[in-house]
Every structure is written in C-alpha cells, then in structure tokens.
Amino acid sequence: MSDGVLDIEGIEINLLLEAIFQRYGYDFRDYARASVERRLAQFLADSGCGTFSEVTARVLREPQFFHQVVPYFSISVTSLFRDPFIYLALREKVVPLLRTWPHFKVWHAGCATGEEVYSMAIMLREEGIFERARLYATDISQPALETGKTGIYPLDILKKGSAAYQKAGGRGSLSDHYHARYEAAVMDAAFARQITFARHNLAMDKSFGEMQMIVCRNVLIYFNQDLQNLVLQLFLESLDHGGFLCLGDKETLTFSSVADSFVAVDEKARIYKKRVRR
Amino acid sequence: MTLMDLPGCERDIRAVAIGGSAGASGVLREILAGLTRAFPAPIAVVQHLHPDDRGLLVENLGRAMRIPVVEVQDKMPARPGQVHVAPADYHMMVERDGAFALSVDDPVQWSRPSLDVFFLSAAKVWRSGLLAIVLSGANEDGAAGLRAVRLRGGMAVVQDPATARFPKMPLAAMTQAGLGGGMSPGQIAVLLERLERRGRSGRSG
Ligand SMILES: C[S@@+](CC[C@H](N)C(=O)[O-])C[C@H]1O[C@@H](n2cnc3c(N)ncnc32)[C@H](O)[C@@H]1O
Numbered sequence: 001m002s003d004g005v006l007d008i009e010g011i012e013i014n015l016l017l018e019a020i021f022q023r024y025g026y027d028f029r030d031y032a033r034a035s036v037e038r039r040l041a042q043f044l045a046d047s048g049c050g051t052f053s054e055v056t057a058r059v060l061r062e063p064q065f066f067h068q069v070v071p072y073f074s075i076s077v078t079s080l081f082r083d084p085f086i087y088l089a090l091r092e093k094v095v096p097l098l099r100t101w102p103h104f105k106v107w108h109a110g111c112a113t114g115e116e117v118y119s120m121a122i123m124l125r126e127e128g129i130f131e132r133a134r135l136y137a138t139d140i141s142q143p144a145l146e147t148g149k150t151g152i153y154p155l156d157i158l159k160k161g162s163a164a165y166q167k168a169g170g171r172g173s174l175s176d177h178y179h180a181r182y183e184a185a186v187m188d189a190a191f192a193r194q195i196t197f198a199r200h201n202l203a204m205d206k207s208f209g210e211m212q213m214i215v216c217r218n219v220l221i222y223f224n225q226d227l228q229n230l231v232l233q234l235f236l237e238s239l240d241h242g243g244f245l246c247l248g249d250k251e252t253l254t255f256s257s258v259a260d261s262f263v264a265v266d267e268k269a270r271i272y273k274k275r276v277r278r
Numbered sequence: 279m280t281l282m283d284l285p286g287c288e289r290d291i292r293a294v295a296i297g298g299s300a301g302a303s304g305v306l307r308e309i310l311a312g313l314t315r316a317f318p319a320p321i322a323v324v325q326h327l328h329p330d331d332r333g334l335l336v337e338n339l340g341r342a343m344r345i346p347v348v349e350v351q352d353k354m355p356a357r358p359g360q361v362h363v364a365p366a367d368y369h370m371m372v373e374r375d376g377a378f379a380l381s382v383d384d385p386v387q388w389s390r391p392s393l394d395v396f397f398l399s400a401a402k403v404w405r406s407g408l409l410a411i412v413l414s415g416a417n418e419d420g421a422a423g424l425r426a427v428r429l430r431g432g433m434a435v436v437q438d439p440a441t442a443r444f445p446k447m448p449l450a451a452m453t454q455a456g457l458g459g460g461m462s463p464g465q466i467a468v469l470l471e472r473l474e475r476r477g478r479s480g481r482s483g
Binding site for chain 1: 350351352353354355365368371372373374377379380381382383384395398399402
C-alpha cells in the first residue's frame with residue numbers, strides 16, 4: 001500500500017460526501033474526518049462494495065442504498081444519567097438559578113434515544129421544578145427520536161441506569177419514574193406533556209427558539225472545529241442572557257471561537273453560562 | 279534483536295503512540311521516566327482503563343514523570359514534549375491537522391479506548407513518521423493497528439512477550455505486524471531517551 005493509493009481513498013471519501021450532499025441535502029462534509037473514515041470503512045465492509053467510488057455510484061442512483069448509509073453517521077450511543085456527577089453539579093449550581101425563572105426551556109440537541117432527556121426530567125421533578133420546564137429533544141436520527149417519544153426501554157437499560165441515578169444524587173428510586181412491563185419499562189406518562197421530540201439537523205437547521213439551557217453532549221466530538229464553531233454560535237444566539245450550556249465530559253470551549261462568550265460554572269462538569277454583555 | 283538493529287532508528291520520528299492493557303501501567307512509567315519536555319515529538323498513550331476511571335492514570339503518571347502528562351480533550355492539539363493520554367470510555371483518534379478527536383462509538387475488541395482505532399488513524403496522519411509501541415495486555419487489541427502502522431511505513435515495536443505480565447497482546451501484535459521480536463521495557467526506555475537526545479542535538483545543530 002503506497003501513500004498514493006491512500007490519497008485516492010481520501011479523494012473518494014470527499015466525493016462520496018459531496019454526492020450525498022448534492023443528491024440528498026445531508027451535509028456530512030464537516031464531520032470530524034477520522035470518525036467519518038472509520039464509519040465509512042465499516043459501511044464499505046458491510047455493503048459488499050469494493051471501493052468508495054462504487055458506494056458513491058450506488059448512493060447517487062439508489063435512495064434505498066443511501067438510507068443504509070445514513071445510520072452510520074448517527075450512531076446513538078447513550079445511557080440514563082451518563083456521567084452521573086454532572087447531575088450533582090446541575091442540582092447544586094444550576095437548579096437554584098432555574099428556580100428564579102417562572103418558566104424555562106431546555107434544549108437537548110443530539111438527544112439520541114432520549115435517555116438524557118428523561119434523566120434531566122427526573123432530576124428536575126425531584127427538585128420540584130419540572131412543571132415549569134419545557135424540554136425540547138432534537139436529533140438528526142428519526143428512529144432514535146421514535147424511541148425517545150415512546151419512552152419505552154429494555155429493562156436492563158433501567159437496571160444500569162439505577163446505579164447511575166443513585167450516583168447522580170437521586171432522592172428516591174429510579175422506579176418511581178417508570179412502569180415495568182415484562183421485559184420493558186415505560187417512562188412515566190406525565191413526562192410526555194412537557195417534552196417535545198423533533199427532528200433537527202445541527203449542521204443545517206436554524207435556531208430552535210430562545211432557551212434558558214442547552215444540553216449538547218457527545219455530539220460536537222463528531223464535528224470538525226469549523227462546524228463546532230458554527231453550532232456553538234447557534235447555541236450562543238439561542239441562549240437567553242445568563243443561560244446555561246452543558247457539553248460532554250471531554251468537550252470544551254477552549255479550542256472554539258466562542259470561548260470568550262461564556263464563563264465556566266463548573267469546568268469539570270462542562271457547565272457554562274452565557275456572559276451578559278453590556 | 280539488539281538496539282542497533284532497530285529498523286528506522288535513524289529516521290525522523292514525528293509522533294510516538296503507545297498502547298497497553300493489563301500489566302502495562304508499570305511498564306509505561308518505566309519507559310517514560312527518562313523523558314522531559316524536550317522530547318521532540320508528541321507522545322500519545324492509549325491504555326485500557328475502567329470506564330469510570332476519572333483521570334487517575336493521568337494523575338499518577340503526571341506525579342511520577344518529568345515530561346508533562348495531560349488527559350486528551352476533543353480537538354486538543356498534539357504537542358511535542360507532552361504525553362497525551364486517551365480518556366476512559368472514549369475512542370481517541372488524530373486528525374490530519376494534528377489535533378486529537380474523540381468518539382463514543384461502540385467498543386472495538388471489547389475496548390474503549392481501543393489501540394486499533396488510535397493506531398489506524400495515527401498511521402494515516404503520521405505515516406512513516408510514527409513509532410508505535412504495544413505493551414502488555416490480555417487481549418488482541420492493537421494487533422491490526424500495529425500492522426496498519428507498518429503498512430504505512432511507520433516503525434512498530436512490541437514489548438518482548440517474555441517480559442510482559444500478560445503476553446497475549448504483544449504476541450498478537452508481533453505476529454500480525456510481522457515482527458521478528460520484541461524489546462524489554464529497559465530497551466524501549468533507552469530507545470525513547472535516544473530519540474530525545476537526537477531531537478535535542480538536532481535542534482542545536
Ligand atoms: C453519541 S450520541 C449522544 C447522545 C446523548 N447526548 C449523550 O451524550 O448520551 C450522538 C447523537 O448525535 C446525533 N447527531 C449526529 N449528527 C447530528 C446533527 N447534524 N444534528 C443533530 N444530531 C446529530 C446522532 O444521531 C446521535 O444520536
């Protein structure tokens with residue numbers, strides 16, 4: 001394998017991403033390249049195609065084939081109370097400020113199958129302010145959103161979630177918030193009234209309205225720095241003054257273009273607050 | 279194999295990637311102990327950790343080493359004279375601009391971070407300028423990655439399985455990458471120290 005051959009593969013991937021964009025309007029061109037290459041290599045192996053050029057040719061002509069590629073760009077790995085300690089930080093440092101708003105909106109951008117949203121809802125309910133909250137849960141993946149909307153999860157997800165719930169400062173038992181049926185659990189129906197699941201593509205779509213808090217965890221890692229900056233700019237514009245931004249455990253504003261527009265509320269928990277400009 | 283026979287010892291190393299699993303953290307300490315911030319290339323460490331490990335390895339290494347040790351965050355640039363450790367429960371990769379990238383994609387070889395994932399991306403970016411090292415471990419993660427490193431002209435080293443507490447990982451890597459033998463931790467330490475000295479004289483001369 002010479003370097004020349006490898007460069008060809010790079011060009012082929014550029015052309016494939018361009019083809020997807022021009023033909024279907026999905027823009028993956030500014031996704032983090034190393035992840036894209038990994039996932040496309042997986043797709044290539046699974047698809048039976050020999051080269052990415054072959055994939056491109058089929059993607060252009062066969063919408064069905066294209067719909068087999070899309071899931072490789074929206075892998076929805078998530079869990080209930082992921083990184084439990086952040087909920088401790090939220091309870092201590094954010095909830096007291098949320099209390100001062102008569103109503104507040106939270107946007108979970110890249111919510112995957114919804115576990116993160118229900119975790120937030122449970123925490124807010126225990127803090128007595130869920131009734132004042134409106135939660136918007138968006139993702140690019142329609143199947144993931146469908147799962148979130150039903151609020152039905154396999155019981156072992158709840159079992160694992162239970163330990164995380166305790167570490168997250170849970171006041172009672174996780175089972176206070178769902179009903180077990182055979183091998184599945186249904187989240188308490190009362191949550192649905194305050195939660196809206198909707199499709200939204202962070203790479204292309206506009207603001208979702210003014211928010212008091214935006215939670216976007218483990219999504220930006222899949223974008224390159226340019227796209228990260230664009231999305232962070234969108235968040236900045238969507239946030240109320242003094243609104244909160246929560247990022248993933250290894251995501252930071254340090255390398256972004258909006259670093260100066262936020263102050264850290266809890267750097268370890270990746271909780272930031274929009275600076276109030278004079 | 280003696281140190282003198284080491285292939286590629288005279289070439290320019292632009293980055294060092296070290297992977298380990300069970301039985302590797304002591305070895306890591308041993309091979310990094312002699313280095314300082316004058317080391318001429320970035321060093322990346324992918325060590326299998328418990329998913330709940332919150333930077334303990336980084337803390338322990340940082341306390342014991344002279345060379346600075348940091349836990350990688352998304353988009354952090356790879357800096358010469360610094361050890362960059364992959365965080366627990368994330369895959370680590372490197373982009374062509376030399377910045378690290380993370381992902382929470384499914385584990386590979388039951389591991390996240392996975393050596394294979396990092397080595398594959400590092401091989402593409404640093405090509406013949408990469409030195410990749412596989413240490414002790416009880417699974418086969420890293421073998422396919424080390425092979426990719428060699429295919430792209432990089433330099434591949436494994437810990438001599440006879441010196442490893444868990445020889446399975448270096449053995450698999452040795453076989454798949456087509457290496458004739460491994461090096462003891464002491465020899466790897468000497469190799470890295472030599473790279474640092476060469477980098478220093480290169481800069482002054
Ligand atoms: C690893 S999951 C993170 C889930 C959750 N936030 C968490 O941290 O557990 C990443 C999610 O980002 C979504 N995603 C990827 N690209 C997106 C885009 N352009 N717009 C909106 N969501 C996107 C994927 O579909 C996936 O559900």
